[in-house]
Amino acid sequence: LVARVAADGWVLRLSLRAVRFTARPTTAHWRYFLGESWPLGIGTVISTAIQQAPTLALGTFNLAAVGFFHAALRIPLQLALLPQIIRTSTFPLMARSWVIDREEFRRMLDRLIAGSLLLAIPLTILGIGLAEPVVRTLFGPAFQGAVLPFALLLSAIGLLFPGILLGESLTAAGFQRVNLAVSFVAFLCLLTLLTLLVPSGGATGAALAVLGTYLALVGLTVLGARWR
Numbered sequence: 001l002v003a004r005v006a007a008d009g010w011v012l013r014l015s016l017r018a019v020r021f022t023a024r025p026t027t028a029h030w031r032y033f034l035g036e037s038w039p040l041g042i043g044t045v046i047s048t049a050i051q052q053a054p055t056l057a058l059g060t061f062n063l064a065a066v067g068f069f070h071a072a073l074r075i076p077l078q079l080a081l082l083p084q085i086i087r088t089s090t091f092p093l094m095a096r097s098w099v100i101d102r103e104e105f106r107r108m109l110d111r112l113i114a115g116s117l118l119l120a121i122p123l124t125i126l127g128i129g130l131a132e133p134v135v136r137t138l139f140g141p142a143f144q145g146a147v148l149p150f151a152l153l154l155s156a157i158g159l160l161f162p163g164i165l166l167g168e169s170l171t172a173a174g175f176q177r178v179n180l181a182v183s184f185v186a187f188l189c190l191l192t193l194l195t196l197l198v199p200s201g202g203a204t205g206a207a208l209a210v211l212g213t214y215l216a217l218v219g220l221t222v223l224g225a226r227w228r
Contacts, residue, residue, distance in 0.1 A: 039180040040171070046183040050190055050213065054206040057194040065202035071139045072149035072207060076157040079123065083116060083164040090165070094172035109169050116161040124158030127151070149207035156207075156214040163218035166225055178224040186217040 058066045090112060097105040127134070131151040135143055167179050190213040197205030 036174075036176070039176040043176070043180045043183050046180075046187050050183070050187055053187075053190055053194060054198075054210055057198045058203065058206050061199050062202050065145075065206070068143060068146040068203035069149055069206050071135065071143050072146040072153050072203065074138070075127070075134070075150070076153040079154075080157050080160060082119070083161050086112070086116075087165060087168040091168055091172055094169055098173045105169075105173070109166075112165045112169075113162050116165055120158040120161035124155055127154040145203060149203045152204070152207035152211050156211040159211075159214045159218050163214070163221050166218075167221050170221070170225055170228065173228065175224070175228045178228060179221070182217060182220040182224055185220060186213050189213050189216045 054069060055066060058069055090108070094105060094108055097108060128151045131154070132147045135147050135150050139146065167182070170176065170178050190209055193209035193212050194206065197209050199205075201208065
């Protein structure tokens with residue numbers, strides 16, 4: 001909490017140096033901001049539900065599988081931060097280029113997707129090939145049951161690299177409602193797959209459900225981007 005307050009205070013100080021208010025505060029734009037932001041808020045709730053649903057499903061049927069799943073998810077979860085970090089810097093650039101230069105927007109998006117694939121594909125292949133020694137080294141032989149879920153979850157995170165950046169480009173272009181619809185369909189897909197796969201498959205079934213959901217998520221995002 002202290003660190004967050006210090007960071008926000010520093011950002012406020014830097015902002016006030018760059019921006020001088022020339023008029024009194026007003027609520028004139030609040031209706032527009034609320035209208036544009038509610039899909040992002042609901043989309044964040046759905047994304048959180050997608051992340052937590054596998055653990056809740058596993059806890060219902062097999063508590064031991066929860067440990068395997070969390071062990072398998074440890075490294076993929078950290079790798080998922082990479083596209084999140086990249087999009088923090090690229091989002092304002094893409095939002096600006098959508099308004100003033102659509103060709104630059106397309107060039108930037110092409111470079112981002114190409115770069116994400118260049119990073120995600122080798123990492124995914126390497127991680128799958130080294131899944132057993134990585135899991136054994138990090139967690140010991142007792143977590144042998146996490147090897148296959150680790151490989152599946154790493155493949156799912158590899159899919160998310162371009163998917164996250166493409167979804168962010170839709171938001172930068174003002175089509176956040178498309179992302180909301182995609183997230184809702186992906187959530188329904190995850191619930192269906194978890195219901196079918198977790199009772200018999202345990203951690204592996206949950207990882208398969210996540211992989212199938214992310215395949216649907218990225219595929220629908222690509223379709224949505226081509227449509228808009």
